[in-house]
Amino acid sequence: MTEATDTRTPDSRPTGALSAQYQPGEVEQRRYEQWVSRGYFQADETSDKPPFAIVLPPPNVTGSLHVGHALDHTIQDALSRLKRMQGFEVLWLPGMDHAGIATQNVVERQLAAQKLSRHDLGREKFVEQVWKWKAESGGAILGQMKRLGDSVDWSRERFTMDEGLSRAVQTIFKRLYDDELIYRANRIINWCPRCLTALSDIEVDHSDDDGELVSIRYGDGDNAIVVATTRAETMLGDTAVAVHPDDERYKHLVGTEVELPLTGRRIPIVADEHVDPSFGTGAVKVTPAHDPNDFEIGQRHDLPSITIMDERAVVTVPGPFEGLDRYEARPAVVAALREQGRIVAEKRPYVHSVGHCSRCKTTVEPRLSLQWFVNTTPLAQAAGDAVRDGRVRIEPPELAKRYFAWVDNMHDWCISRQLWWGHRIPVWYGPNGEIVCVGPDEEPPSGEGWKQDEDVLDTWFSSGLWPFSTMGWPDRTATLAKFYPTSVLVTGYDILFFWVARMMMFGLYAMDGVQPFNVVNLHGMVRDGHGKKMSKSFGNVVDPLDWIERYGADATRFTLARGANPGSDVPISEEWCQGSRNFANKLWNATRFALMNGATVDGDLPAPSELSTIDKWILSRLQHVVGEVDEQFAAYEYAKVCDTLYHFAWDDVCDWYLELSKPVLAGTGAEAARTRRVLGHVLDQLLRLLHPVMPFVTEELWTVLTGGETVVRAAWPAVDAALIDDAAEEELAALQKVVTEVRRFRSDQGLKPSQRVSAALTGLGTAGIDTHESLIRSLARLDAPAEGFTATATLAITGGVTVDLDTRGTIDVAAERARLEKDRAAAEKEAAQCRGKLGNEAFVGKAPEHVVAKIKDRLATAEADLERIAAALEALPTA
RNA sequence: GGGCGCGUAGCUCAGUGGGAGAGCACUCGCCUUACAAGCGAGGGGUCGUAGGUUCGAAACCUACCGCGCCCA
Secondary structure: OOOOOOOOOHHHOOOOOOOOOOOHHHOHHHHHHHHHHOOOOOOOOOOOOOEEEEEOOOOEOOOOOOHHHHHHHHHHHHHHHHHHHOOOEEEEEOEEEOOHHHHHHHHHHHHHHOOOOHHHHOHHHHHHHHHHHHHHHOOHHHHHHHHHOOOOOHHHOEEOOOHHHHHHHHHHHHHHHHOOOEEEEEEEEEEEOOOOEEEOHHHEEEEEEEEEEEEEEEOOHHHOEEEEEOOHHHHHHOOEEEEOOOOHHHOOOOOOEEEOOOOOOEEEEEEOOOOOOOOOOOEEEEOOOOOHHHHHHHHHHOOOOOOOEOOOOEEOOOOOOOOOEHHHHHHHHHHHHHHOOOEEEEEEEEEEEEEEEOOOOOEOEEEEEEEEEEOOHHHHHHHHHHHHOOOOEEEOHHHHHHHHHHHOOOOOEEOEEOOOOOOEOOEEEOOOOOEEEOOOOOOOOOOOOOEEOOOEEOHHHHHOOHHHHOOOOOOOOHHHHHHOOEEEEEEEHHHHHHHHHHHHHHHHHHOOOOOOEEEEEEEOOEEOOOOOEOOOOOOOOOOHHHHHHHHOHHHHHHHHHHOOOOOOOEEOOHHHHHHHHHHHHHHHHHHHHHHHOOOOOOOOOOOHHHOOHHHHHHHHHHHHHHHHHHHHHHOOOHHHHHHHHHHHHHHHHHHHHHHHHHHHHOOOOHHHHHHHHHHHHHHHHHHHHHOOOOHHHHHHHHHHHHOOOOOOOOOOOOOOHHHOOHHHHHHHHHHHHHHHHHHHHHHHOOOOOOOOEEEEEEOHHHHOOHHHHHHHHHHHOEEOOOOOOOOOEEEEEOOOEEEEEEOOOOOOHHHHHHHHHHHHHHHHHHHHHHHHHHOOHHHHHHOOHHHHHHHHHHHHHHHHHHHHHHHHHHHOOOO
């Protein structure tokens, strides 16, 4: 407060000092620095306020802010700011992920430019190099988050490799190990022959690729059996042929042996339930060391596993194929088989699903190797139960199905990676085969022959601890006590399995069964204006920083939030962002107008009894809007929040309230003073309501309007039921109807806005708007009838108002007739529809009372309209 | 192959049993002293197709067609 630069008193507020257009560039950086330096975003664990906590999904240290982050952060920031205003002690905790493979790849590429590999440096030097890279070029995204306006608590920034989090990693590893939930085993895993590391199932992306399907005959004569494969080269490692046990074609062969071509080995023919008899010939080759399904078959039938390739997918079997990589070996093997007449059929291209490394796109090679695994069975059970029993709510609920499908069928999780950048597995191997898992406060065994495991842990192992490791776990910190479990986790549905499920498993396990978050709010992927995926090759990628630069952070945020319907993808386009920018400018000018006209927030709001209908109406509308926005935020309906506020601000406030208030504001009396107060109040509240989504422009305007220090800490508007006024709303609706109808007539008649028209208004009393005649005249640009007034046209408006206009003989009869005919057609259709229903005994008998009454009402209105329109048509001069 | 979701205006999407909506785009008229990043008015949809349930279906059920996503 002391460093506030705004020393203006309410009385000396600049009234016309705002420029005619909002310039985000002049506001954003200044405001952000102010917010941070004043400590608005710092969470206090000793506070008495109820807690609200969000942990930021940690972006990769290698990353920069893309539009997906912008959406994710906009939502989190909106929730954080909302809750701050609602009186919660808010913690939004930022940080970064060390991103094992991704980061190691970056530094390895740099080394490669100097013709060096990580092995030239050695492990220690290489890791040092990565840290150096991190210090110099990592974390660009953190600065970019400030541009977006993220209200994170920077004093609590964490990194998955920092000391505290590494301690958390070691702690949980040890616990899981001691509970026998972590084990080491020789299993077939996904292997990237380029990254030279194991991958978990979800680090593999599948795509339909062109391949070839080759049918090979094993054995000869009666004993022959034909197998089909897309991976002919792996036949060198076959240890069986499998058929379905019920397959009549092969019954006689089960239990016999066949010679494996090119090798001379004899392999058995086994029967296995998992063979699909309808695929190919119904017989499949079994290569346990190079195919996960074959590995399973191998286990069931006790088959040997023969590894035929090394870690780079180069054939190691002695013989003619030795030294060929898998893509060279494939045609070579096929050629050799063809030479022997064993190729029965070939199909190419043959489209089939192929797994790729999610980091480098290299085709994954299933590989049998010794790795560390987490036994996920009990953890996944708990993770599923927490959602099933309602402790954790997934929003939108439809996506819970996907979650269950995953956690209820989870495979054990391969957590070891043959990388250097990451948390090293805290296991030491002794000279006599001892295996010791070392906890965080224990000394690793020393002495001759002891060696630590070379591998590091999967990146997701440490990010799975994020909700509590960042708060000081395993220590029982005040932060954890205050802010765990976190309130909401906001993230894209694409990492539901990668990350959310793992946090659930680890959180429940480490925190004595307490869930890591109460709500998982999943949003979609950002797409272009035609719903297409953004991709560099397609050239439709939006850079949020570019939009922030050109249209402002608020416009960028509003565009994203406005597209964020629960769980579905978010299309955005530059045109829409321009629209959002225009909206920010609209708010700017509305406030500018208000200030020029003496809007104030000083003193109490006048009692409703003292207010004009117009003022009562806008206050009533405001109450509805506050209620709706509350409900929509509570339901994570960000698109609806934006839509509600957009229409209230633009339609109700700007197009109607400000216009209707102009005549009043021109005056100086008590009525004008009251309207100035209401206007100030409405804008004050509106700016508060918009602040979560549009923090910068609202801060700038609100502080000028109210003289307050900041809207960041302003109280969230509450519904005041006493201000809801149905009568005022009905009255305004009737007024708007009359004004709109006259405008429509003028437009149809080609009357320019500058052209005054005299008119006589009758029936205003019937419609209950007789007090608004002068307002109607000013908005519809109608003069009072003067001497010699002659009506040349008559507008009969629903509700009983009649407007007789003197267009000085310039009436376009044809246009007017067309207009009336159109109205008549609409009214007739309406009347016919209503009569139809009311004439239907089944409808009258079975439909609820209020529905029938409503239809009767509609019919009465339509019939009255028809009568008036007929009269007006009658009165038209014949052409 | 298994599962999930979607088809509503030119585009992107709301609308889940009782008068077809929004934003943008489009047409016409306006520099009306907060805003041309604006104001006023307007055109435009047999709600994918075919059945069914119901007094009543864009909405509920079934089938089909088309599209997308996840998993294998």
